[in-house]
Amino acid sequence: MFERIGELKVDKYQVNREKITQAYQLMQRENIDMWLILTSEGSDPCLPLIPGVKTVGLGAFIFTKDGGSYAFCSSIDAQDLEESNLFTQVYKYQQQSLQEILKEFVQKQNPHKIALNYSQDEHLCDGLTVGRYRWLCEALGSDFVEKFGGAENVLIPLRSIKSPEELRRIQKAVDITQEIYEVCFQQIKKGMSEIEIGDLFITEMKNRGVTSAGSKALTPPIVMKERIAHRGPGEARIEGGDFLIMDFGVDYQGYVADIARTAYVLKDGEKEAPNEFQRVFKTAHQAITKAIAAIKPGQKGHAIDEVARQYILSQGLPEITHATGHQLGRIPHDGGALLGPKWHRYGKAPYRTIEAGMVFTVEPTIFVENGPAVLVEENVVVEQDGARLLSKRQDKLILIS
Amino acid sequence: MIKSEKIQQSIELLNKFDIDLWLMISRTDSEPTVNLLFGQSTIGLGFYLISKKGDVIGLFSSIDCDYMAQTNLFTVVESYDLSPQKALNRWLNQLKPPKIALNYSVLDVKADGLSYGLFLWLKQNLKQQWQDKFCSAEALAQNLRGIKTSGEITCIKNVAQKLKQSFEQVLPQIKINQSELEIAKILNQSLSLNGLRLGFKKEWQYPLVCLDRGGVNHRQPSNLTVQKGDILTIGLSGSDQGYVALFGRGLYCSDYQKVMPPAISKLFTTAFKVIQVGAQMAKAGILAWQVDQEMRKVIAFANLDQPQHALGHQFGLSTHEGGTIIGPLGEKYGNSVKKPLLINEVYTLQVSLKNNNNSQVMIQENVVVLPDRVEFLTSPQRRIYFIYQ
Numbered sequence: 090m091f092e093r094i095g096e097l098k099v100d101k102y103q104v105n106r107e108k109i110t111q112a113y114q115l116m117q118r119e120n121i122d123m124w125l126i127l128t129s130e131g132s133d134p135c136l137p138l139i140p141g142v143k144t145v146g147l148g149a150f151i152f153t154k155d156g157g158s159y160a161f162c163s164s165i166d167a168q169d170l171e172e173s174n175l176f177t178q179v180y181k182y183q184q185q186s187l188q189e190i191l192k193e194f195v196q197k198q199n200p201h202k203i204a205l206n207y208s209q210d211e212h213l214c215d216g217l218t219v220g221r222y223r224w225l226c227e228a229l230g231s232d233f234v235e236k237f238g239g240a241e242n243v244l245i246p247l248r249s250i251k252s253p254e255e256l257r258r259i260q261k262a263v264d265i266t267q268e269i270y271e272v273c274f275q276q277i278k279k280g281m282s283e284i285e286i287g288d289l290f291i292t293e294m295k296n297r298g299v300t301s302a303g304s305k306a307l308t309p310p311i312v313m314k315e316r317i318a319h320r321g322p323g324e325a326r327i328e329g330g331d332f333l334i335m336d337f338g339v340d341y342q343g344y345v346a347d348i349a350r351t352a353y354v355l356k357d358g359e360k361e362a363p364n365e366f367q368r369v370f371k372t373a374h375q376a377i378t379k380a381i382a383a384i385k386p387g388q389k390g391h392a393i394d395e396v397a398r399q400y401i402l403s404q405g406l407p408e409i410t411h412a413t414g415h416q417l418g419r420i421p422h423d424g425g426a427l428l429g430p431k432w433h434r435y436g437k438a439p440y441r442t443i444e445a446g447m448v449f450t451v452e453p454t455i456f457v458e459n460g461p462a463v464l465v466e467e468n469v470v471v472e473q474d475g476a477r478l479l480s481k482r483q484d485k486l487i488l489i490s
Numbered sequence: 491m492i493k494s495e496k497i498q499q500s501i502e503l504l505n506k507f508d509i510d511l512w513l514m515i516s517r518t519d520s521e522p523t524v525n526l527l528f529g530q531s532t533i534g535l536g537f538y539l540i541s542k543k544g545d546v547i548g549l550f551s552s553i554d555c556d557y558m559a560q561t562n563l564f565t566v567v568e569s570y571d572l573s574p575q576k577a578l579n580r581w582l583n584q585l586k587p588p589k590i591a592l593n594y595s596v597l598d599v600k601a602d603g604l605s606y607g608l609f610l611w612l613k614q615n616l617k618q619q620w621q622d623k624f625c626s627a628e629a630l631a632q633n634l635r636g637i638k639t640s641g642e643i644t645c646i647k648n649v650a651q652k653l654k655q656s657f658e659q660v661l662p663q664i665k666i667n668q669s670e671l672e673i674a675k676i677l678n679q680s681l682s683l684n685g686l687r688l689g690f691k692k693e694w695q696y697p698l699v700c701l702d703r704g705g706v707n708h709r710q711p712s713n714l715t716v717q718k719g720d721i722l723t724i725g726l727s728g729s730d731q732g733y734v735a736l737f738g739r740g741l742y743c744s745d746y747q748k749v750m751p752p753a754i755s756k757l758f759t760t761a762f763k764v765i766q767v768g769a770q771m772a773k774a775g776i777l778a779w780q781v782d783q784e785m786r787k788v789i790a791f792a793n794l795d796q797p798q799h800a801l802g803h804q805f806g807l808s809t810h811e812g813g814t815i816i817g818p819l820g821e822k823y824g825n826s827v828k829k830p831l832l833i834n835e836v837y838t839l840q841v842s843l844k845n846n847n848n849s850q851v852m853i854q855e856n857v858v859v860l861p862d863r864v865e866f867l868t869s870p871q872r873r874i875y876f877i878y879q
Contacts, residue, residue, distance in 0.1 A: 129599045209607045212517040215605040217607075218602040218603065433572045
């Protein structure tokens with residue numbers, strides 16, 4: 090249950106315990122009697138968050154409104170679950186099938202509302218697959234199938250509203266990310282390829298014992314001087330007059346940062362970026378300032394997006410082609426409320442309400458066709474009176490010579 | 491290269507099973523068969539349509555389009571802009587498939603990639619005429635995952651060899667009084683030096699390093715230290731280019747002077763024999779449960795308890811690949827043990843044996859199925875490794 094990190098003996102399930110307590114409160118608020126997570130091979134994306142352990146074989150986790158937490162697993166999976174001390178009881182199936190012990194347990198509890206992890210809008214709340222859903226219907230019988238509903242209203246806030254320990258880890262991830270940026274910028278020179286620049290980041294992650302936020306492995310960040318997209322670095326080399334965009338974050342103890350920076354590569358004889366490039370940068374910078382100032386608990390995500398979007402349009406520059414910001418936590422795109430426009434592709438996310446404890450990126454990008462491209466991304470946490478920056482802002486264009 | 495082979499294989503399977511269209515949907519990296527075929531994940535909702543005529547169509551949000559097009563795996567990549575349902579219905583109208591296979595399966599987790607929320611989305615957004623054509627893609631997905639292409643086999647063999655190499659490099663460094671965790675860290679270094687990443691899921695930081703005193707289970711290594719009389723199990727899984735292999739070895743911790751207790755010796759020799767019999771039995775066409783049954787006869791003959799687990803499973807992109815399982819008949823493994831082994835499937839052959847004193851040994855080997863036999867990917871364990879110091 091405890092592991093040693095340096096001189097400290099820490100509870101490796103601390104975050105999960107905090108989340109389980111939070112889940113009980115949310116279940117009471119939503120009047121959900123039972124939350125059932127059916128999984129095998131660690132299949133549900135909520136597992137690292139809650140309960141924090143997984144099964145290899147078919148297994149189930151159940152939380153009840155009265156504060157009960159139960160695991161159901163094959164005997165070979167039981168040891169880690171028992172030693173985690175996360176559960177009121179761990180039920181092991183060996184000769185008896187999972188179906189039998191699960192049905193017996195649910196019948197005994199007789200819940201009126203059973204929440205399952207499915208959702209059309211939120212992929213992070215949609216861990217239950219069609220086959221497993223059918224298995225569950227068969228296992229529990231029609232009496233209980235009528236009581237099924239989606240767990241969105243528990244799982245979205247559970248993921249979004251960060252606990253103190255989650256916030257500490259995100260801040261640490263942000264700090265390490267920025268430290269790596271600083272070291273890498275001292276080494277980036279004209280003529281280097283995107284791949285060579287990406288390798289600098291890998292070396293610095295390795296030196297600090299961290300991994301990349303998205304892949305959770307030592308993979309390069311987005312580094313691009315052209316072809317704006319979510320893509321890995323290519324062979325292209327940076328030349329005078331190029332922009333250079335990097336989008337990077339590290340994973341620190343399961344929590345991530347997501348920060349982007351834009352640089353300009355000076356031509357021979359140039360001392361600063363051309364005026365138009367500077368104007369685009371200042372517009373993006375000002376859009377970030379305005380968006381951050383607008384973030385308050387109770388606001389809808391689309392309202393914040395509108396502030397940044399309209400400001401950029403008012404400056405005669407192209408509209409942002411995506412959302413102004415997204416939540417981050419265990420992964421760079423952590424679901425829930427989105428600082429995005431009311432576009433069909435974003436579903437309900439921009440209509441969700443911003444609450445204290447949420448962590449967002451703010452990244453109103455400007456891509457001028459055949460012209461400057463600026464992507465600056467900052468990380469903020471929402472507090473009772475507004476947003477507080479977690480990252481140190483990029484206030485001016487970084488110049489590379 | 492491997493991805494192109496898999497796409498070609500998927501078209502051949504559609505023709506073999508006479509299914510007109512395979513429709514896969516994913517967002518982020520949620521779909522195991524999409525990962526197997528395309529190896530890329532999308533930020534937004536992505537639709538993958540493979541027809542038996544050879545169309546490979548990708549419908550993505552604008553942010554994912556370029557990235558997916560660069561894979562060169564599609565015949566068409568199209569942005570659905572604001573309305574994914576319009577784009578999907580339009581393509582279905584064009585292709586007019588009499589049968590549409592979706593990735594759902596009650597029994598096989600790797601063939602069950604369609605989430606229930608996305609299934610509801612399909613029900614809500616596709617015309618009824620297309621919903622009436624839905625069928626399970628279980629057989630397609632299982633064959634695609636199970637039957638390895640030549641590129642996949644080469645890759646897996648390479649990983650298996652490197653795992654063996656890592657184990658042999660670490661073996662002389664394992665000492666009495668070292669903890670499970672210390673040994674696991676040395677193994678991680680060795681895997682890394684051999685260019686491998688840990689093949690288990692992300693949450694697992696270490697290989698399996700279990701002293702029998704602490705239980706030989708799916709668990710993380712602890713601070714329990716190696717003592718004389720212990721059996722140490724090392725279970726390695728490494729990955730390269732996304733493909734994994736597995737490697738399980740049993741070691742005995744002893745004094746030079748002492749003769750190995752017969753009860754321990756029996757565990758090891760029985761385990762070796764179980765694997766040997768499994769390898770002799772297994773070949774293309776034999777039913778999986780028949781291999782398991784013959785292996786269990788060895789255990790019964792030795793008067794040891796039967797393991798609760800199956801004695802072999804498939805692997806490839808992950809350590810447990812679903813599909814056919816070399817396990818006993820019964821409710822637990824259902825139909826997955828009633829299928830024949832197929833040429834170019836790769837399996838573990840594994841056994842975990844325990845005696846009345848709670849001594850426990852686990853051995854795991856990898857084989858590829860050939861028409862008339864199986865081939866070990868690395869030489870199997872035939873002797874007991876001792877730790878003396």
